[in-house]
Amino acid sequence: xxxxxxxIGVLTSGGDAPGMNAAVRSVVxxxxxxxxxxxxxxxxxxxxxxGDIVRLDATSVTHIINRGGTILYTARSDExxxxxxxxxxxxxxxxxxxDGIVGIGGDGTFRGLVELSKQGVSVVxxxxxxxxxxxxxxxxxxxxxxxxxxxxxxxxxxxxxxxxERCSVVEVMGRNAGHLALYVGLAVGATAVLVPxxxxxxxxxxxxxxxxARLNGTTHYMIVVAEGAGSAIEVGxxxxxxxxxxxxxxxxxxxxxxxxxxxxxxxxxTRMGYHAVEALAEGKTNRVICAHAGSMVDIDIMEGxxxxxxxxxxxxxxxxxxxxxxx
Ligand code: F6P
Numbered sequence: 001x002x003x004x005x006x007x008i009g010v011l012t013s014g015g016d017a018p019g020m021n022a023a024v025r026s027v028v029x030x031x032x033x034x035x036x037x038x039x040x041x042x043x044x045x046x047x048x049x050x051g052d053i054v055r056l057d058a059t060s061v062t063h064i065i066n067r068g069g070t071i072l073y074t075a076r077s078d079e080x081x082x083x084x085x086x087x088x089x090x091x092x093x094x095x096x097x098x099d100g101i102v103g104i105g106g107d108g109t110f111r112g113l114v115e116l117s118k119q120g121v122s123v124v125x126x127x128x129x130x131x132x133x134x135x136x137x138x139x140x141x142x143x144x145x146x147x148x149x150x151x152x153x154x155x156x157x158x159x160x161x162x163x164x165e166r167c168s169v170v171e172v173m174g175r176n177a178g179h180l181a182l183y184v185g186l187a188v189g190a191t192a193v194l195v196p197x198x199x200x201x202x203x204x205x206x207x208x209x210x211x212x213a214r215l216n217g218t219t220h221y222m223i224v225v226a227e228g229a230g231s232a233i234e235v236g237x238x239x240x241x242x243x244x245x246x247x248x249x250x251x252x253x254x255x256x257x258x259x260x261x262x263x264x265x266x267x268x269x270t271r272m273g274y275h276a277v278e279a280l281a282e283g284k285t286n287r288v289i290c291a292h293a294g295s296m297v298d299i300d301i302m303e304g305x306x307x308x309x310x311x312x313x314x315x316x317x318x319x320x321x322x323x324x325x326x327x
Contacts, residue, residue, distance in 0.1 A: 005280055007097050009093065011104065018142050020072075021269075022265065022273075031277050037055075042054060044105075048101075068260055086118070100124065106134060110127075110301050117301075123286060124276045124298070127289070128140055130173060131143075133176070133177035136290050139291040141268055145262045146180060147180060149259050150252055153170075167243075167245045171227055173257070177228060177311075182226075183315065189322065192210070193226075195228075202242070209323055232251055276289050284298065
């Protein structure tokens with residue numbers, strides 16, 4: 001059967017995530033494998049509006065599988081939020097002869113794809129965000145690397161907290177979601193973890209946990225705060241006022257977004273890139289590639305965006321059992 005899809009575009013948008021480059025590489029190589037040309041669109045949707053493009057061949061994506069960030073640059077485009085911006089982007093797709101766009105990013109990126117598709121462009125999304133808050137997929141590219149980066153940083157903090165017998169309050173990214181903080185909290189054996197999905201009681205969830213740890217003989221404490229659950233600085237101040245301790249506050253911030261992607265992120269990105277191209281080549285549109293029970297599936301973007309993702313309650317139950325108990 002003749003391949004109707006001749007040329008596609010790929011862009012990265014929103015906050016970068018380790019593994020985005022591996023996804024770009026996979027999209028390019030998977031496209032070439034099917035005889036499809038691939039054009040890189042730089043600077044997210046801004047680049048689609050201005051025609052900021054780069055031809056991508058097999059060699060232009062050599063040795064990027066191991067690199068953090070995104071070679072295509074990324075942006076959060078205000079102009080693309082307007083209908084006028086969306087129409088401009090669609091006409092650039094037409095001018096370039098793009099038969100489809102693969103958008104790599106988070107839910108904002110997917111909402112952008114939906115708008116682009118309304119202008120007649122075929123679109124497929126690949127979930128990439130350290131927050132792991134895309135509802136329809138078990139996994140988002142970047143999560144594993146970001147978690148490991150945070151764990152390594154917190155392990156280092158623990159060394160100095162232990163030596164000085166201090167309390168550490170660490171803020172972990174995740175926007176409005178606590179997936180990353182919960183996972184990291186489990187991995188570092190935190191004294192307490194605050195996540196936005198659970199309303200917390202300072203006395204019960206912080207003071208009492210520190211107290212129990214002290215009664216068990218611990219003299220240093222690790223409190224993990226998801227950025228969406230509140231400010232680590234405020235939590236630190238309250239610990240100081242309530243318990244007379246002098247906590248040290250660390251906001252891990254964008255450190256969690258950089259670095260060499262883990263094996264898991266590289267492989268997931270490579271698999272997702274392959275399936276995104278496959279979906280476009282099969283004439284599908286408005287799809288998002290999702291990891292589901294070990295396989296890759298594609299589902300309708302709107303359906304995916306409409307789903308609600310709660311915290312992993314099993315993980316949270318384990319955390320409840322682990323916290324407050326001396327390591
Ligand atoms: O969505 C990824 C993320 O890193 C969030 O965890 C964080 O809240 C946000 O992006 C930070 O965005 P910016 O890079 O614009 O500061």
